[in-house]
Amino acid sequence: MEESSSNNLTNKKRQSKRVKTQCKICEAPALYSYFGVISCDPCKVFFKRNAENKKKLLKCDFDGNCGINLNSRHVCSYCRLMKCFTCGMEIEKLRPSFPNKKKTSRKRKVMTNQMETTSTALVRLNEPEQFPTINLLRSDQSTLSIDQWNLISNLSHCYDAYSGLSMGERFAREQNARPPKLRLKGTSLIEFTRMALDGLRLLYEKNQDFVSLSADDRSILLQNTFKYTGCLTTNFILYKVGVTDYPTYYNNVEMISNRSLMLVTKRLGTQLNFDVIIMKLLLVIFSFSTMNHTVYSKTSSINLSNMKQILHIQDTYIELIWRYLLYKYNFEQTVKCFSDLLRCLFTVNEIIVKMEEIQWYTDQTDFLVEQINQTLILND
Template structure:
């Protein structure tokens, strides 16, 4: 039994390749810039006269910038860049709403942005009480360290489903689903090994379960949010900007 445990332990250790991949992920998505942006906004917000704090346009632009931070995750991910233009375009269109939205929620959680009552009320005016309540539930579930969270975003980038809402546009199939699923599995296995390395088996299971629960919760947010033209336009603008940045053609 001790030999078996030793073998299992060795298999779950992070290799040099794993550490290199984690390092690249950290480079891909630097959440600190989003934190700084939120903190700067809070400071400026608190310096305003109370009557001037309900500026909805400024808050919308801030949330858009949070979602836009996901651009670098696509731009700098070597596995994403290794795919053909066709598949990169489909993944970008299908997953940006998740990657950008979850990234925005993580920044909001870490900075406590919505703890400010006037900002919360302004967000409620923009998005409605239902969407905001569901978003707050997602934010409360994002109790992950930044490295594990980036691994989760990588998993989402290579998700092959897109059943968020009904559309009259026929779905376009991926050309190399096998490779994409292989990349997704690689990130899933790395996420598991990372959790075992940092925590233990029991907590690893809890964290993965929480991630799945969080993803389902955010799925509900996206469905509701995409009923609003404003939200759809926000994601669309980020997608179009990302396509220009990575020189992606249809």
Template sequence: MDQWNLLSNLVNCFDENSGYAFVERFIDEQNRLPLKLRFKYSSVNHFFILMMSKVQRVFERNRDFLLLSPHDRTILLESTAEYTATIGGMFLLHQAKLLNDLTFFKSAEIIFPPSVMFFAQRVIDQFDSDDTFIKLVLTILAFSTINYTVYRKNIPINLTNITTILPIQDMYTDLTWRYLLYKYGHHEAVIRFSNLLRCLFSVSETIVEAHKTQQFIDIIDYVVEQTEQTLFD
């Protein structure tokens, strides 16, 4: 019962704070415009910045995250934001089917090189069909203590109390595995976890490729800055 309550609270937190309502409003506003004015570069660029920032609210309001020391929250935020904001953003795009709109896609290719969009589309194509599973995976990543994709200068890496974080990792990983077992059985659960690993490798490729553009670095820096202001103001 405790695990079902935790799962329910996590899903509700994601649905209320992930920014999907913001995405829907953006699409509605664009659809009200004449065809030739929809999804222009400036509006799509602003959309990406806000969308990737808003998805972090899920983790700002996670009860386990808020129990950590301010220092450890900062370390986790700065080391995982690239993953959580990138995957969370692609998940929202996937839910809204925005990349299926050619006009939006072309504007996105101006912001990010075609190679980045290619990798992003591949990640989206590999997303599991179970949205709850993806939300659980995002939560696990938010508490990840390993940062190995790219090297960024001037980011502290030492947690003050990793023994507090490891049980949280274990708890969400165990919850995810039990959820898959309950819903799909052992064989299907193994397949879905294997596919998840393949998807995460594609995410790493996307982030490495995106790091070649200053635009992506600026967005991640903005996401971290805005989240820190929310947490510590």
């Protein structure tokens, strides 16, 4: 008994000494080295499945420029595999999948075949839990069609929220380097908001559905939705980098706006626990919103020339986000997440109503709307 207790204590000590690090491929938490590179289990399995046979078959639809990280690692198999090789994974370190036939007994062959059959079945059962790629859609068991997966992939490349997250991380590091009394001051928050809004231009300029609309309809949608998408993307980035965890942040929000806006912003900070794909879909749905904004807007009505086309685009993206949620979660979790999204939309609407009184935000959004309009007209 004493020896057993001693072994358990030793094992616990060993486990406690493990140093967690990041997967070199996707930056997920990782502990061990596989095929010569520190990597997580999903990347290990991905390399093992694809390194030998699919290197020549895979193809990137975006010229090999896909950024691979925890949330996007399933979007492009080609770029993920190339990153595996670039980081130093070696095919030579793969173990053979089959035992030596000369040394395998007949009984062992039967057992091996049974294990392979079981393993294949388990793989097929587990496949829907991963984000299918454009190149491997034949193995996708979700309710999303090929066109819908293509739309998600195109959207992911259309508006790269990771550049915004990188900017947010840099902003957080700069603030942490300052003395506590000088962190998250109003001028810094205003400047960050302006940069985040400027990065949002791609959401409109690179979305083919938006570009396909008439110039007048684009202008009307921009004027009525940019404040929504700007508010959502700015708060989402700050939430993701942890800035919204600090009471100082909300104190300074109150200083550059007012107390009622600060309280609603604080509530929004508890409602943004979505992955990046869901957030991008939500932003696109916002960008095609046709609801009447007379509560806060100077425009009394929205006179869109092709309402039928815009409603069709709305339906497309709303169905897409619903199917993606069903793919990612079970039905009960999907309903809950969809309810959380609606709750988030109402909170953003409340923020925008209050921000109409904030002159610097109104001036910045009006300026960017005009710039986006001009860019789209020049590209027509």
